[in-house]
Amino acid sequence: MTNQDKNSKQQQLDQFRVNDQDQALTTNQGLKMAEDEFSLKAGERGPTLIEDFHFREKMTHFDHERIPERIVHARGEGAHGEFELYESLEDYTKAEFLNDTSKKTPVFVRFSTVAGSRGSGDLARDARGFATKFYTEQGNYDLVGNNIPVFFIQDAIKFPDLVHSVKPEPHNEIPQAASAHDTFWDFVANNQESAHMVMWTMSDRAIPRSLRMMEGFGVHTFRLINKEGKSHFVKFHWKPVLGTHAVVWDEAQKINGKNPDFHREDLWQSIENGDFPEWELGLQIIAQEDEFKFDFDILDPTKLWPEEDVPVKLVGKMTLNRNPDNFFAETEQVAFHPGHLVPGIDFTNDPLLQGRLFSYTDTQLIRLGGPNFHELPINRPVCPFFNNQRDGYGRQTINVGRVSYHKNSLANNTPHTTPEEEGGFSHYEEKIDARKVRARSESFKDHFSQATMFFNSMSEVEKKHLIDAMSFELGKCKEPSIREQVVEMFSHVHIDLAGPVAESLGLPVPTEKGPYSDKKSPALSMLNTKMKPDTRKVAVLTSVHASGDVQAVVDSLKSAGLQVEVVAERQGKLDSGLEIDQKFLTADSVLYDAVVAVAGPDASNVYKKEASTFLQEAFDHVKPIGSSGDGKQLLEHLGFTGEPGVIDDVLSGSFADTVAKHRFWERELGGESNNK
Numbered sequence: 098m099t100n101q102d103k104n105s106k107q108q109q110l111d112q113f114r115v116n117d118q119d120q121a122l123t124t125n126q127g128l129k130m131a132e133d134e135f136s137l138k139a140g141e142r143g144p145t146l147i148e149d150f151h152f153r154e155k156m157t158h159f160d161h162e163r164i165p166e167r168i169v170h171a172r173g174e175g176a177h178g179e180f181e182l183y184e185s186l187e188d189y190t191k192a193e194f195l196n197d198t199s200k201k202t203p204v205f206v207r208f209s210t211v212a213g214s215r216g217s218g219d220l221a222r223d224a225r226g227f228a229t230k231f232y233t234e235q236g237n238y239d240l241v242g243n244n245i246p247v248f249f250i251q252d253a254i255k256f257p258d259l260v261h262s263v264k265p266e267p268h269n270e271i272p273q274a275a276s277a278h279d280t281f282w283d284f285v286a287n288n289q290e291s292a293h294m295v296m297w298t299m300s301d302r303a304i305p306r307s308l309r310m311m312e313g314f315g316v317h318t319f320r321l322i323n324k325e326g327k328s329h330f331v332k333f334h335w336k337p338v339l340g341t342h343a344v345v346w347d348e349a350q351k352i353n354g355k356n357p358d359f360h361r362e363d364l365w366q367s368i369e370n371g372d373f374p375e376w377e378l379g380l381q382i383i384a385q386e387d388e389f390k391f392d393f394d395i396l397d398p399t400k401l402w403p404e405e406d407v408p409v410k411l412v413g414k415m416t417l418n419r420n421p422d423n424f425f426a427e428t429e430q431v432a433f434h435p436g437h438l439v440p441g442i443d444f445t446n447d448p449l450l451q452g453r454l455f456s457y458t459d460t461q462l463i464r465l466g467g468p469n470f471h472e473l474p475i476n477r478p479v480c481p482f483f484n485n486q487r488d489g490y491g492r493q494t495i496n497v498g499r500v501s502y503h504k505n506s507l508a509n510n511t512p513h514t515t516p517e518e519e520g521g522f523s524h525y526e527e528k529i530d531a532r533k534v535r536a537r538s539e540s541f542k543d544h545f546s547q548a549t550m551f552f553n554s555m556s557e558v559e560k561k562h563l564i565d566a567m568s569f570e571l572g573k574c575k576e577p578s579i580r581e582q583v584v585e586m587f588s589h590v591h592i593d594l595a596g597p598v599a600e601s602l603g604l605p606v607p608t609e610k611g612p613y614s615d616k617k618s619p620a621l622s623m624l625n626t627k628m629k630p631d632t633r634k635v636a637v638l639t640s641v642h643a644s645g646d647v648q649a650v651v652d653s654l655k656s657a658g659l660q661v662e663v664v665a666e667r668q669g670k671l672d673s674g675l676e677i678d679q680k681f682l683t684a685d686s687v688l689y690d691a692v693v694a695v696a697g698p699d700a701s702n703v704y705k706k707e708a709s710t711f712l713q714e715a716f717d718h719v720k721p722i723g724s725s726g727d728g729k730q731l732l733e734h735l736g737f738t739g740e741p742g743v744i745d746d747v748l749s750g751s752f753a754d755t756v757a758k759h760r761f762w763e764r765e766l767g768g769e770s771n772n773k
């Protein structure tokens with residue numbers, strides 16, 4: 098890629114990228130060293146000498162390599178990309194990156210789980226962070242969102258309580274990256290504003306198939322401000338081009354063991370393969386004068402705006418097309434802040450958002466060690482920045498001159514402010530006439546209606562998964578009173594949820610608290626998402642010496658846009674000369690979207706045993722299953738033939754269409770629920 102093809106952020110980062118290959122090893126002072134394997138000693142068998150500056154520098158640097166992990170969202174992965182706008186939004190906002198369709202804005206995105214530590218597994222049942230830094234020519238704009246459109250609490254002052262409850266319990270630091278424990282559910286039952294978000298975290302949304310297949314939400318209501326100073330309320334959405342898909346819970350738990358980097362690797366590999374992840378940016382807009390036209394308060398972060406009532410307008414597309422060069426320098430040091438704004442976007446009085454505006458800078462000060470984190474390459478704006486801030490740990494800018502104050506005459510009163518009409522940021526002048534109180538608005542007090550709407554909007558299988566998830570989580574709680582309180586609480590959401598959960602816990606079914614709202618929002622069901630086969634991963638099972646045209650199967654699946662791995666008893670090559678990608682020992686059905694059996698009765702006993710286990714598990718996880726040639730006999734033997742999503746001959750017809758359907762839930766619903 099020539100320098101001109103690179104966007105402004107990549108050109109800027111190039112100045113900091115260093116390639117050590119073929120270079121002489123030096124100390125940090127640039128001194129070439131003749132030896133790097135032996136410390137300086139008094140005699141070959143004697144003590145190490147303190148004058149060994151090379152040893153001391155190397156060891157000291159190593160000792161200081163770690164910084165505190167993020168208190169929440171510690172485990173994450175990032176990627177670079179670009180954002181393109183479909184149409185000018187100047188009627189709503191003066192933000193230039195949302196006005197000019199000819200501009201591509203560089204972005205850096207970091208995805209994360211919330212509760213687990215940096216080294217925890219990717220498939221924890223949890224919300225996912227979805228934070229985007231737009232490097233605009235007017236400064237950095239950060240959209241620091243989640244894959245769930247609502248939040249557990251309504252006021253930021255409760256965030257430390259929420260996080261203390263969900264993090265591993267303080268006496269024994271158990272469990273890691275899981276909400277299935279007493280303190281979390283104690284918090285839920287005693288802070289019932291969490292009801293709606295808990296519905297989402299107990300749903301399949303909390304165990305995504307891929308980071309590329311999940312939605313993103315800004316959560317809070319923000320404002321868009323146009324050139325005339327007119328304000329509209331807005332909610333931000335990211336809609337994945339591949340649709341929104343999840344794995345099933347049994348699979349999630351197994352993936353965490355088989356490949357705890359499942360999401361991280363999937364993101365990395367897709368970008369390396371050129372299958373660039375894409376999302377469309379969506380806006381829901383409410384006119385200023387319609388603020389009070391809804392049956393919920395639009396400033397309440399535990400409420401969403403049903404898409405059927407306030408449509409999502411798709412306004413642009415983000416493509417992630419480059420992996421970081423260095424995880425620490427980029428993904429670990431990136432510092433997001435919902436208060437990083439550009440003119441044309443502003444806050445509302447959502448009390449959760451207001452508190453976040455304090456927390457994010459504060460946390461970077463401890464995490465990144467001082468106030469100069471904006472100078473780190475990943476955090477630098479692509480536009481110039483000047484002010485009178487000076488000094489502090491790790492300062493890199495060499496500010497010349499003697500003036501570092503405003504107002505001044507010695508530097509002609511510069512750096513100068515910029516009037517609003519010329520692009521200077523100025524806050525939206527909202528009229529406030531209020532008493533100073535510690536209180537919550539009456540309009541925030543309905544905690545259950547939208548939780549009920551979420552439940553009503555789920556398909557039968559999604560409802561079953563919700564019931565199973567709550568039964569699992571509460572089943573892991575040790576205190577009987579917590580189980581009882583939660584079941585009682587969710588009887589306010591729906592008896593069809595609380596009832597089966599109570600039964601599975603062996604508790605009396607609570608009394609019905611209806612009438613329950615019958616409102617539905619079909620957009621909330623993941624069954625109404627896009628179904629595409631692209632980049633879905635298929636395991637082709639075969640045996641080293643077996644007959645069967647594995648090559649033809651691989652070619653046909655690949656030509657349909659699927660990713661294919663050949664799995665056999667050992668690595669190396671098949672008799673036909675085809676490369677084997679995985680052996681049964683290193684592969685597992687939970688790591689694939691679909692499975693195709695090719696070898697038949699002439700295959701080895703190892704194949705027959707391993708392939709049967711593989712296929713059985715894929716079948717239980719209601720995945721598409723196929724065969725080719727003699728492989729059909731194995732499916733017959735397992736009793737799968739004729740079942741939904743099971744295709745005898747993947748070479749005739751399009752197996753990709755079957756894979757696109759993701760799962761065949763009717764197979765699951767035909768069986769018995771674990772609760773019975």
Ligand code: HDE
Nearest residue numbers: 167170207226227228242243253256316449453456457460
């Ligand atoms: Fe965060 N959150 N948060 N949060 N959050 C952090 O900032 C906080 C909330 C979100 O990839 C921290 O740099 C408070 C909602 C993401 O680097 C911290 C409150 C949403 C990330 C913090 C919230 C988020 C964070 C920890 C309640 C969705 C990861 C490290 C008022 C809209 C960003 C850091 C990354 C990270 C505070 C609630 C999203 C401590 C006080 C709601 C995606 O500052």
